[in-house]
Amino acid sequence: MGAQLRVDGVRHYRGGHEVLHVDSLDIHDGEQVCVLGPNGAGKTTLLRLLAAAERPHTGRVSVDGTDIEHGGIALRRRAAYATQRPGLLSTSVARNVTLPLAWRKVPRKRRRDLADDALRLLGVAHLADRQAAGLSGGEQQRVNLARALAIDPDVLLLDEPAASLDAESRLSFLHDLGRALTGRTTTVVHVSHRADDALRLADRAIALVDGNVWQDDTADAVIRRPADANVAALVGYDNLLDAHVRTDGEVTVRGEHTGLPWHGEPGPVVVAAFATGVCVGSSASAGVPARVERVVPGPGYRTVVLEGNPPLLASIPLRAPAPSAGQHVRISFDPDLSRVLPRSVATHRGPAPAPAPSPRVPAHAATASGT
Ligand SMILES: Nc1ncnc2c1ncn2[C@@H]1O[C@H](COP(=O)(O)OP(=O)(O)OP(=O)(O)O)[C@@H](O)[C@H]1O
Numbered sequence: 001m002g003a004q005l006r007v008d009g010v011r012h013y014r015g016g017h018e019v020l021h022v023d024s025l026d027i028h029d030g031e032q033v034c035v036l037g038p039n040g041a042g043k044t045t046l047l048r049l050l051a052a053a054e055r056p057h058t059g060r061v062s063v064d065g066t067d068i069e070h071g072g073i074a075l076r077r078r079a080a081y082a083t084q085r086p087g088l089l090s091t092s093v094a095r096n097v098t099l100p101l102a103w104r105k106v107p108r109k110r111r112r113d114l115a116d117d118a119l120r121l122l123g124v125a126h127l128a129d130r131q132a133a134g135l136s137g138g139e140q141q142r143v144n145l146a147r148a149l150a151i152d153p154d155v156l157l158l159d160e161p162a163a164s165l166d167a168e169s170r171l172s173f174l175h176d177l178g179r180a181l182t183g184r185t186t187t188v189v190h191v192s193h194r195a196d197d198a199l200r201l202a203d204r205a206i207a208l209v210d211g212n213v214w215q216d217d218t219a220d221a222v223i224r225r226p227a228d229a230n231v232a233a234l235v236g237y238d239n240l241l242d243a244h245v246r247t248d249g250e251v252t253v254r255g256e257h258t259g260l261p262w263h264g265e266p267g268p269v270v271v272a273a274f275a276t277g278v279c280v281g282s283s284a285s286a287g288v289p290a291r292v293e294r295v296v297p298g299p300g301y302r303t304v305v306l307e308g309n310p311p312l313l314a315s316i317p318l319r320a321p322a323p324s325a326g327q328h329v330r331i332s333f334d335p336d337l338s339r340v341l342p343r344s345v346a347t348h349r350g351p352a353p354a355p356a357p358s359p360r361v362p363a364h365a366a367t368a369s370g371t
């Protein structure tokens with residue numbers, strides 16, 4: 001079973017500043033959603049409200065139509081919340097996973113079976129009798145997720161669970177987590193500032209910037225058609241270049257035509273381009289003039305770093321001849337891998353209203369997984 005989550009007219013404050021401003025957000029029963037945002041965007045705040053660990057200062061958060069203000073422990077028990085720091089208890093791995101089941105009055109024999117199944121799904125069944133404190137960071141995070149999944153939560157809230165893992169462990173952890181979620185109807189909300197992590201588990205992506213929902217669409221659409229330069233940066237466009245649309249509609253970078261299409265007003269825009277979408281040609285070819293700073297070897301490709309602030313990055317296949325440092329070149333943009341975007345879609349920036357005089361923050365804080 002999953003659950004429908006709803007956020008209506010929410011304003012939330014920290015230290016006297018508005019950190020979340022969400023007019024309306026619906027997460028459907030069984031949906032797997034990622035919330036992408038830079039550091040400080042309000043991702044954890046949103047998760048804490050969805051977990052009923054805090055109440056919004058203004059507005060309403062509901063689970064299956066029940067306001068979290070009235071749902072209390074019953075709602076919190078339907079959710080598992082996995083944070084960046086696993087927070088395991090100083091006891092065995094098995095006991096860490098069976099305890100939340102005991103709190104839910106699951107019979108003793110069944111507890112161990114459920115714990116073993118969850119540990120197996122996350123690839124850590126062999127650690128069941130080890131002390132949690134002696135596990136590596138990656139193992140702890142797997143046990144943390146097994147603990148969350150063992151209770152078969154209606155809602156799984158993931159706060160960058162892979163953030164502290166190295167690149168290789170992160171990939172295999174997210175792969176195993178994705179597999180463990182396959183076939184479940186759990187509603188999943190995964191927040192991250194890393195698009196490659198978050199988009200892996202999600203059908204839908206919500207971009208959160210400065211506490212506001214900037215874009216809400218399918219993961220594919222957010223990558224292909226980011227709403228503005230902020231979202232493009234979030235979803236991994238390597239280059240964001242200041243550009244200009246002339247009155248005749250031509251999009252120019254450093255005064256040179258790019259040939260990229262734009263259907264909006266003339267004026268300043270941004271060209272967002274993946275490194276794979278930047279083509280490097282000779283100085284005699286058409287395009288934007290640039291100078292090679294250095295060429296960096298990579299797995300299966302080379303990255304050409306072009307002078308600029310910040311530098312412009314272009315990926316070229318290993319088989320292609322590489323330019324040399326100091327060489328003058330011309331660059332052009334592959335229209336399939338480059339977008340012309342507004343700088344910002346911000347609609348209501350400005351000073352945040354004063355915070356509520358007495359924040360309605362409950363004494364409890366259900367941050368541990370499976371509580
Ligand atoms: N106790 C606090 N007092 C004042 N400001 C706070 C407090 N806790 C959080 N904030 C601020 O609230 C904003 C939102 O924080 P939040 O942790 O929700 O962001 P985030 O998107 O999860 O960030 P990160 O990716 O860095 O974890 C940030 O600007 C943060 O500095």
